[in-house]
Amino acid sequence: MEPVIEAVNLVKQFGLFTAVDTVNFAVRPGEVFGFLGPNGAGKTTTMKMIQCASPRTSGSLSVFGMDPGTHSREIKEMIGVVPQETNLDTEFSTYENLIVYSRYFGIPKEIAEERAEKLLDFVQLTEKRDINIEKLSGGMKRRLILARALVNQPKLLILDEPTIGLDPQARHLIWEKLKLLRSQGNTIVLTTHYLEEAERLCDRLVIMNNGTILVEGSPAELVRDHVGSGIVEAEHSPEVVACLLDLEIPYELAGDMVQVVTDNPRMVAQELLSKCDAKRVLTRAATLEDVFLKLTGRVLRE
Amino acid sequence: MIRDLFAVPWLTGNAWTVWQRNLDVFLKTWRVNLVPPFIEPFLYLIALGFGLGGFVGYIGDVPYIDFIAPAIVAVSIMNSAFFECTYGSYVRMYYGKTFDAIIATPVSIEEVIAGELLWGATRSMVYTGLMLPVLILFGVVDLPSSLLLIPFAFLGGLLFACIAMCFTAITPSIDALNYPSFLFITPMLLFSGTFFPITVLPPAVQVIAYTVLPLTHVVSICRGITLTMFSPFMLVNLAWIAIVTTALFFLSVNLMKRRLVV
Numbered sequence: 415m416e417p418v419i420e421a422v423n424l425v426k427q428f429g430l431f432t433a434v435d436t437v438n439f440a441v442r443p444g445e446v447f448g449f450l451g452p453n454g455a456g457k458t459t460t461m462k463m464i465q466c467a468s469p470r471t472s473g474s475l476s477v478f479g480m481d482p483g484t485h486s487r488e489i490k491e492m493i494g495v496v497p498q499e500t501n502l503d504t505e506f507s508t509y510e511n512l513i514v515y516s517r518y519f520g521i522p523k524e525i526a527e528e529r530a531e532k533l534l535d536f537v538q539l540t541e542k543r544d545i546n547i548e549k550l551s552g553g554m555k556r557r558l559i560l561a562r563a564l565v566n567q568p569k570l571l572i573l574d575e576p577t578i579g580l581d582p583q584a585r586h587l588i589w590e591k592l593k594l595l596r597s598q599g600n601t602i603v604l605t606t607h608y609l610e611e612a613e614r615l616c617d618r619l620v621i622m623n624n625g626t627i628l629v630e631g632s633p634a635e636l637v638r639d640h641v642g643s644g645i646v647e648a649e650h651s652p653e654v655v656a657c658l659l660d661l662e663i664p665y666e667l668a669g670d671m672v673q674v675v676t677d678n679p680r681m682v683a684q685e686l687l688s689k690c691d692a693k694r695v696l697t698r699a700a701t702l703e704d705v706f707l708k709l710t711g712r713v714l715r716e
Numbered sequence: 717m718i719r720d721l722f723a724v725p726w727l728t729g730n731a732w733t734v735w736q737r738n739l740d741v742f743l744k745t746w747r748v749n750l751v752p753p754f755i756e757p758f759l760y761l762i763a764l765g766f767g768l769g770g771f772v773g774y775i776g777d778v779p780y781i782d783f784i785a786p787a788i789v790a791v792s793i794m795n796s797a798f799f800e801c802t803y804g805s806y807v808r809m810y811y812g813k814t815f816d817a818i819i820a821t822p823v824s825i826e827e828v829i830a831g832e833l834l835w836g837a838t839r840s841m842v843y844t845g846l847m848l849p850v851l852i853l854f855g856v857v858d859l860p861s862s863l864l865l866i867p868f869a870f871l872g873g874l875l876f877a878c879i880a881m882c883f884t885a886i887t888p889s890i891d892a893l894n895y896p897s898f899l900f901i902t903p904m905l906l907f908s909g910t911f912f913p914i915t916v917l918p919p920a921v922q923v924i925a926y927t928v929l930p931l932t933h934v935v936s937i938c939r940g941i942t943l944t945m946f947s948p949f950m951l952v953n954l955a956w957i958a959i960v961t962t963a964l965f966f967l968s969v970n971l972m973k974r975r976l977v978v
Contacts, residue, residue: 487822495820501813505741517733518821
């Protein structure tokens with residue numbers, strides 16, 4: 415099947431700064447494709463190029479087989495965008511926001527009204543229909559933006575940090591809606607720095623850092639290939655470290671803990687308890703977070 | 717470079733959806749919007765027309781209050797479009813992120829700006845239409861010629877909308893918009909043949925007024941209309957407005973595109 419989005423050696427520069435540095439990826443129809451990465455990795459810039467809001471510097475990019483540089487109108491008719499920033503129209507009510515937005519797509523009034531009611535129901539905002547959007551909570555606003563992105567019944571949905579700043583309840587509700595949209599055959603591209611979000615939602619994802627793509631694969635593949643199945647953690651004391659060196663078990667420092675990546679966590683845990691006299695030992699399954707931290711480092715991003 | 721800035725943008729009817737959005741907001745808040753155009757002419761006509769006019773009497777053979785009535789309309793045309801497309805557009809662009817939201821749809825950035833400009837012009841026209849009954853009530857404008865003020869207000873409004881949008885496109889912050897407001901709008905209010913004939917100014921200043929103060933041309937046409945004194949020179953005024961409006965329409969769209977598409 416022809417990919418919905420295909421980027422080959424895609425580059426975006428702002429003056430001397432290279433925000434996206436020669437990336438390659440292809441999004442297949444019907445999948446949820448994630449861009450995971452720390453702040454400033456180039457995720458949003460990539461989204462802006464896909465949604466025809468920002469011209470690329472070099473390389474090739476096609477969306478539905480069309481070039482965003484020359485066919486922006488045609489592409490924008492087929493996509494729905496949930497931006498990172500909440501940019502609802504503050505002059506209007508919840509319902510009016512959907513109607514006014516439908517007009518930008520040239521959707522006839524009756525159809526727009528019918529869709530708006532259905533979408534409000536879909537994102538559970540029917541009760542807030544006639545309330546000015548400034549009175550909505552953060553989670554409600556994000557849901558309304560999701561509804562707004564669906565007014566043109568897009569074939570491709572682009573979400574830039576869809577659940578940023580939301581409480582767990584609101585986040586789960588958004589996830590549920592996205593899963594529903596996926597089951598209806600929609601192609602979804604999303605960026606996130608929430609690893610749990612990527613792990614739960616994405617069929618495939620790339621991890622970006624400093625404008626480049628580090629790895630690509632399904633969450634399970636990435637964990638298996640880059641970390642292994644299990645992680646054992648123990649407190650970071652000189653005794654434990656000396657003991658691990660003695661046993662020739664490779665370890666990593668993670669804050670006040672030492673971490674051992676292994677396919678046999680049970681054995682390592684036993685060794686730590688019996689031979690190293692560790693006070694706190696914790697075994698757990700490896701997650702995408704371990705992959706992420708391993709690949710992008712533990713340094714704080716500003 | 718210069719050529720790019722005056723390039724003719726590709727526009728479609730989508731621009732009207734942006735215009736419609738602003739009209740919807742205007743109608744939602746009609747109570748606050750409709751009061752000023754009624755109050756403003758009252759204040760000017762009473763203070764300047766009756767107050768100052770009592771001392772001035774006539775300018776040529778025109779009563780002073782009749783002389784300033786068209787200037788009040790012209791100033792309103794200027795202010796409504798200029799402030800709509802400076803502070804109004806800036807707030808929508810920068811604080812509301814409204815433009816960002818719209819350009820994620822098939823509407824292009826060029827069309828967003830065109831819609832804003834058309835709306836600025838419409839606002840001038842609406843205000844003129846609301847002021848006119850007050851002026852008619854005072855008996856200071858001729859009928860039916862003064863009805864021409866309404867369509868003319870759209871053209872005059874578009875001129876000031878385009879000027880305003882150029883400033884909005886290059887302003888570093890909302891505070892910096894105070895500069896054109898004080899350094900451009902205020903001199904125009906005073907030196908464009910508004911409250912005294914431009915002919916009393918030194919010839920050099922007159923030349924400046926005709927070349928760089930757009931309000932001069934707008935006042936000249938408004939006055940010809942309300943006094944039913946049409947002169948061939950009004951064609952020069954009209955040509956000046958048409959040429960400058962066209963050029964600045966393209967310039968403002970391209971400047972805004974340069975600001976917003978990176």
